[in-house]
Amino acid sequence: MRTFAVVVELGRRSVRQTFRRPQLMAPLLIIPTLLLAVQSAGAGRAVDLPGFPPVESFFDFLLAGAMVQAALLAGNSGGIAMAIDIEMGFTDRLLAAPIPRFAIVAGRLAGTAAVGAVIAVWFLAIGVVFGATIEEGVLGALVMIVLVMLAALAFGTLGAALALRTGSASVVQGTFPLVFVILFLSTAFFPDDLLLEPAQTIAQVNPLSFVVTAVRDPVISEWSMGELAAGLAATLLIGAVGLWLCSAALKRRLRMG
Amino acid sequence: MDRGLDSDIETIRALVRRSANELIRVPGAAVPGVLAPTIFFLGLTAVFGSLTLLPGFTTDSYASFMIPVSMLQGAGFTGAAMGVNLARDIELGLFDRFLASPAPRWVLLTGLVISAAIRSIIPSTAVFVIALAVGAHFPGPLGLLIAYVCVMGTATIAACWSAIIALKFKTQSASPLMQTVMLAAVLCTTAYAPQELLTGWLATVAEYNPFTQVVDATRQGFVGGVSWDGTWPAIVVILALTALLGAFALRGMRRTAY
Numbered sequence: 001m002r003t004f005a006v007v008v009e010l011g012r013r014s015v016r017q018t019f020r021r022p023q024l025m026a027p028l029l030i031i032p033t034l035l036l037a038v039q040s041a042g043a044g045r046a047v048d049l050p051g052f053p054p055v056e057s058f059f060d061f062l063l064a065g066a067m068v069q070a071a072l073l074a075g076n077s078g079g080i081a082m083a084i085d086i087e088m089g090f091t092d093r094l095l096a097a098p099i100p101r102f103a104i105v106a107g108r109l110a111g112t113a114a115v116g117a118v119i120a121v122w123f124l125a126i127g128v129v130f131g132a133t134i135e136e137g138v139l140g141a142l143v144m145i146v147l148v149m150l151a152a153l154a155f156g157t158l159g160a161a162l163a164l165r166t167g168s169a170s171v172v173q174g175t176f177p178l179v180f181v182i183l184f185l186s187t188a189f190f191p192d193d194l195l196l197e198p199a200q201t202i203a204q205v206n207p208l209s210f211v212v213t214a215v216r217d218p219v220i221s222e223w224s225m226g227e228l229a230a231g232l233a234a235t236l237l238i239g240a241v242g243l244w245l246c247s248a249a250l251k252r253r254l255r256m257g
Numbered sequence: 258m259d260r261g262l263d264s265d266i267e268t269i270r271a272l273v274r275r276s277a278n279e280l281i282r283v284p285g286a287a288v289p290g291v292l293a294p295t296i297f298f299l300g301l302t303a304v305f306g307s308l309t310l311l312p313g314f315t316t317d318s319y320a321s322f323m324i325p326v327s328m329l330q331g332a333g334f335t336g337a338a339m340g341v342n343l344a345r346d347i348e349l350g351l352f353d354r355f356l357a358s359p360a361p362r363w364v365l366l367t368g369l370v371i372s373a374a375i376r377s378i379i380p381s382t383a384v385f386v387i388a389l390a391v392g393a394h395f396p397g398p399l400g401l402l403i404a405y406v407c408v409m410g411t412a413t414i415a416a417c418w419s420a421i422i423a424l425k426f427k428t429q430s431a432s433p434l435m436q437t438v439m440l441a442a443v444l445c446t447t448a449y450a451p452q453e454l455l456t457g458w459l460a461t462v463a464e465y466n467p468f469t470q471v472v473d474a475t476r477q478g479f480v481g482g483v484s485w486d487g488t489w490p491a492i493v494v495i496l497a498l499t500a501l502l503g504a505f506a507l508r509g510m511r512r513t514a515y
Binding site: 031042048 | 311
């Protein structure tokens, strides 16, 4: 019970920290929103291309990509905040406190997941305002929120692992462009059949593509349990790898002192 | 030559040298400015390359269509980086010493802006070489010259804008505002597709966004022939925005107490 309270408190601090620092919050919402707005209108005629899946508009297709992009950035941003905590000595104080070590990471991840939920609601609101139709209705929207939240949590484990391993905010921040490499090599912005090589081949095996497809499914088509299961499995895989890396990095940090 | 003018030019040269020294001493400082436009160029080309199959698209090579945008994006980021460096100098108190020196404010601003314009050649050249390697068309000597004039002009505009923000907020935390506005200015144009193929709000915004003229002028050599009609509007836009934003930046500098 006490551990749970610690996780909740650290999670709350993490959310407050994100909202109070514009440099942490701005990239999460402004960049994906800007790209969603520009790409949906700039490449809007893409839906006329032969082989493009049947959708109401390119905006509907891109909405999930923007959500997952923001979730990825939330994971990166959570890692930066954790690295700042390490640089400022806050994490050392937590390590000296009588709380389980995993609660330190879990608290940060809880905050990242909460930011993920905020992101999902933000983009759903934008989607509704600008005419996107969620084919699966309210239930579909709720599933999207949960999926984006889980995705943010999974990506957060990678950011946290990097922060624990390096202890440097600038190093974690330096991985920011990698977020876009991973995104461009997935189906976040375009269907895989229409991507150019080698992006097409990579996108077909990139776990992020499965996450995006699962989030997109309730918007553009009828429910598919297969897509949902694949998306959850990919999220789980990313989270499991991230947690393993976090554990190894934390152990190393404790060993090195 | 007038001794005052001599000393002003020497001050500008010193500021440009200082900026160059930063790159020589910390070569890694140039990497982020090169990396972002390169990633965007390669990524957007791979993702949206099939758009050239649409009837009415002006070229069969999306790399050729996208490269001018990435070069201008690199210039925008370089100009914004100058603003971040100015904010850092303000935070550290170094800029107060510049202000206390006998150098006129316009000389300080000119030094910063010229530094940004020169530094913008690095990311744009890097992304241009990569674009040629992946199959973008060579724009010809005149097309390339016009592209670099537009790149340096965009960096100048970005540097003036970033200086306004740095002088207003006096903190590096304002850097997202510097970068995002420049990114939006370049992307809310014919960046992704020709004007006729744009849809929704962007079709209208791109028509009136002055940066569309700069993007189109930079692009002309890559996707077709170079013409004076396709060039002069960009020169007018660059001169007008530099004069306007430069005046505001100078006003901000005059209002900054030391």
